[in-house]
Amino acid sequence: MEERCALATELAQVLDTVRQLEAHMGVKGGADGGETCRALVSSMRSSVDRSIHIAMSSCCVVLGAPESPPSAGGSPRSGGSDQAADSPCRGAHAAGQSKKRKTQPKWSTQVRVNSVEDVGPLDDGFSWRKYGQKDILGAKYPRSAYFRCTHRHTQGCYASKQVQRAHGDPLLFDVVYHGNHTCVQGKHCNSQTPQPAASGEHRQPQPAGGQERVSVGQKTDGGVAAPFSFPSKQAGADTGSDFQAGCATTASPFMSPATSECKASTTESPMGDMDFMLQLADADFLDNSRYL
DNA sequence: CTTATTTGACCGAG
């Protein structure tokens, strides 16, 4: 509750910063690129504004149970592990493999679609391979889809994402990203980031912002949810601390990398062509280093 | 035949 308020405060601060940035850009009368930056800033501003609203509402209105408790109609739990320990034939191979990432920074985005058809593509510029689905307790739409980067084996890209319906809104999808894309894939670029790369150019370490892969669902709906929303779980939980511990305390994911000292670490990364998303979770990169 | 999706099971954290 109080953390939510703190979050709102932080967001307000970010909003203020964005405003200043916006003002600065207005003064300078940016060149051609300024237009794009201004659009980005505008988008950021609205996003932050929305986030503030969300945070505030969460703060003031204690969400006891937005959706009906899992005890709605019978056994809430999924029958996933009912036939437990039946075939031990397979358990042998998994010796010494960490099946779970514990300290993977993640950030979530909300994607609104117009129809279920959009659910299929839900493209953010990367190719994902679905690897699982789970029933989440307490969620109105318990189905949660898990995706991994298609180039996981080929390029060792460990980025992953989860897609889940927002409670109440079948058209609103909550996409949670884990990790960064280390793969180089030239899929269709995003709307706001027309990559003019003539022949597969490497990106610059500091792309000055260009990660709006989530702009998929923004059709005529108008009600495009905040492209960026913070982990809506426990604020002070692990995820939040991950971000804050690794980077500047209040650095929002979309803050310019020049603002955080973490940038230095990324610069001396053995992989020069890290993806643009790297700025979002530099801490994650440090974490990834153990895999190199 | 190759590749992607589905589904069940295993594992670890809480």
Next chain:
DNA sequence: CTCGGTCAAATAAG
């Protein structure tokens, strides 16, 4: 013990 995340086999689709 329960729940969520991931793996891998099985299945479906191109």
